[in-house]
Amino acid sequence: MTDTAARPAATEPYLDELQAFLDSEWDPDLTVAAWWEKLGTGGWAAPAWPEAHYGRGLSPADAGRVAKAIADHGALGAPGGLGLLLAGPTIVAHGSDEQKEVWLRDIVTGQKGWCQLFSAPGAGTDLAGLNSRAVRDGEEWIVNGQKVWTSAGHVADMGMLIARTDPDAPKHKGITYFGIDMHQPGIEVRPLKEMTGRALFNEVFLTDARTPVDSVIGDYGQGWIVANTTLAFERAGLGAGSGHAAASLATPGTVAGDLDRRAGDFVSGARRRGSGGGPGALGGAYGLILQTAKDTGQIDDPVIRQQLMRLHSLNEIARIGGQRLKAEKKAGRDIPGFGNMMKLAMSDILRLSRDLGLAVLGPAGTVHSYFGEGRDAVKDVVPPATTMLTEMALFARGPPIYGGTDQIQKNIIGERILGLPKEPGPARDTPYSELPKNG
Ligand SMILES: Cc1cc2nc3c(=O)[nH]c(=O)nc-3n(C[C@H](O)[C@H](O)[C@H](O)COP(=O)(O)OP(=O)(O)OC[C@H]3O[C@@H](n4cnc5c(N)ncnc54)[C@H](O)[C@@H]3O)c2cc1C
Numbered sequence: 001m002t003d004t005a006a007r008p009a010a011t012e013p014y015l016d017e018l019q020a021f022l023d024s025e026w027d028p029d030l031t032v033a034a035w036w037e038k039l040g041t042g043g044w045a046a047p048a049w050p051e052a053h054y055g056r057g058l059s060p061a062d063a064g065r066v067a068k069a070i071a072d073h074g075a076l077g078a079p080g081g082l083g084l085l086l087a088g089p090t091i092v093a094h095g096s097d098e099q100k101e102v103w104l105r106d107i108v109t110g111q112k113g114w115c116q117l118f119s120a121p122g123a124g125t126d127l128a129g130l131n132s133r134a135v136r137d138g139e140e141w142i143v144n145g146q147k148v149w150t151s152a153g154h155v156a157d158m159g160m161l162i163a164r165t166d167p168d169a170p171k172h173k174g175i176t177y178f179g180i181d182m183h184q185p186g187i188e189v190r191p192l193k194e195m196t197g198r199a200l201f202n203e204v205f206l207t208d209a210r211t212p213v214d215s216v217i218g219d220y221g222q223g224w225i226v227a228n229t230t231l232a233f234e235r236a237g238l239g240a241g242s243g244h245a246a247a248s249l250a251t252p253g254t255v256a257g258d259l260d261r262r263a264g265d266f267v268s269g270a271r272r273r274g275s276g277g278g279p280g281a282l283g284g285a286y287g288l289i290l291q292t293a294k295d296t297g298q299i300d301d302p303v304i305r306q307q308l309m310r311l312h313s314l315n316e317i318a319r320i321g322g323q324r325l326k327a328e329k330k331a332g333r334d335i336p337g338f339g340n341m342m343k344l345a346m347s348d349i350l351r352l353s354r355d356l357g358l359a360v361l362g363p364a365g366t367v368h369s370y371f372g373e374g375r376d377a378v379k380d381v382v383p384p385a386t387t388m389l390t391e392m393a394l395f396a397r398g399p400p401i402y403g404g405t406d407q408i409q410k411n412i413i414g415e416r417i418l419g420l421p422k423e424p425g426p427a428r429d430t431p432y433s434e435l436p437k438n439g
Contacts, residue, residue, distance in 0.1 A: 014058060018044060018069055026075040028264020032250045033110065035263040036079055040108030044070065045078035046088060053092055053100050054108040060236075061326050076263045079110030079252035082152060085237050087114040087160050087179070090230045094177075094218040103158070103179060113253025115156035115182070116234075117147045117204060118227065122437075124149070125408055127162075128171045128224055129435070132206060134163035134178065136213070141165075141178065143186070143209040149402075153189045153202035155255040156182045160230060161211070162223045164432065171432040175223035180211040196394045197370030234403045235339050285353040285392055286311050288385050293360040295383075307356050314352065318345045337417035340409040347400035354396040357389035365390050 025038045039045045048063040049055025070077050078084060088107045091099050106112035123130040132145025143163050159180045166174035186209030191199035218226035250258040250266040293299040325338050358365045368390045369378045378387055400406050414420040426435055
């Protein structure tokens with residue numbers, strides 16, 4: 001158990017309760033599974049969810065305070081991954097009572113990892129144009145098709161699947177949303193290697209994959225509405241400066257093998273694991289770049305100083321903008337389009353961090369291994385900040401694409417906020433089967 005003498009006094013009743021929980025329950029020698037069981041069933045893994053569904057009904061801001069208090073205590077945080085970030089809130093909003101009881105429990109306790117089977121070849125931005133088919137066969141649906149860019153698909157137990165169930169309905173209306181078991185012969189997951197050298201996402205082939213009728217989330221044919229709930233949570237989770245949702249210290253689910261490991265190892269190993277770069281390294285880039293500029297003497301270069309100031313200003317604008325949005329939401333209001341603007345701001349911050357990071361590193365920024373075995377060797381010849389900044393630079397292309405590309409954020413702001421005319425295209429009620437298809 002942790003020495004609590006230096007801990008600042010909690011100010012809110014829920015923080016007092018959390019502190020008492022951490023004092024009595026956190027034990028680094030617990031397995032990850034045992035700790036997440038306590039955290040999740042105690043309502044601390046997803047405190048923004050309703051009390052009836054493994055949450056505490058806290059505001060997003062207060063939920064953020066819970067996460068910080070857990071980290072400050074030195075305890076392992078909530079499972080993370082797409083289950084907690086996307087599948088859970090979608091099930092809370094649209095799931096059946098049974099789905100809420102079984103699936104949400106497995107998510108908050110980290111027992112099952114989830115992936116998002118949305119994007120398909122030819123249907124990324126135009127997601128509603130997807131052509132994966134699900135056909136009813138008695139008490140099951142049979143699914144055929146291909147998905148792509150499936151983050152964490154290789155460690156997922158369950159998938160959030162959208163598939164076409166009525167090709168004769170307009171494209172947004174003939175889609176149904178399923179929770180599908182990834183462990184079955186009809187599902188093949190093939191990793192895709194990225195320019196970072198890692199393989200965070202995958203192609204997923206569905207060949208006569210089966211899922212029971214009670215795995216439909218929301219109603220038959222309502223998949224587009226349900227998917228938009230998932231996408232709204234994805235965009236909200238991608239606020240300026242955040243890394244990809246799939247990043248977490250210990251990986252949930254039965255595949256990754258973390259559940260049986262000692263919880264304390266993930267906490268004490270946080271710095272080491274974080275130094276592996278990748279999406280988790282996106283946050284805090286400014287501090288790393290500033291320190292590297294000081295170490296290399298580049299801080300005396302007036303152009304570098306100017307760019308550092310620009311990056312600092314963009315980060316501050318995003319931070320204060322986030323506070324403004326939170327305050328509006330707390331007061332029951334919204335700023336239409338602000339989430340889209342925040343995502344665009346995150347893209348700008350990432351691009352500037354990439355360019356500035358590589359500028360301060362100089363030639364050392366080219367030292368990178370594309371293979372697992374080479375990564376430790378790289379760490380032996382360059383400082384840890386170098387590998388983090390180089391990996392961040394290589395990954396920086398990703399976040400401006402996922403959760404809706406920059407161009408799409410601008411389209412949304414133009415059409416829905418500024419009232420500009422919609423892009424020309426077939427009428428919205430045209431049956432999917434009559435639409436022109438890619439390729
Ligand atoms: C790191 C990463 C992780 C991802 N993880 C997942 C995941 O877990 N699950 C999942 O389902 N998907 C995932 N994706 C996929 C992501 O959602 C798609 O890549 C994204 O929606 C864009 O689709 P696309 O790649 O098919 O590009 P396309 O839609 O083919 O777009 C290509 C280009 O055309 C532009 N464009 C397209 N349509 C328009 C338009 N109407 N107006 C203006 N410009 C347009 C786009 O902005 C883009 O620049 C991930 C992507 C990345 C990079």
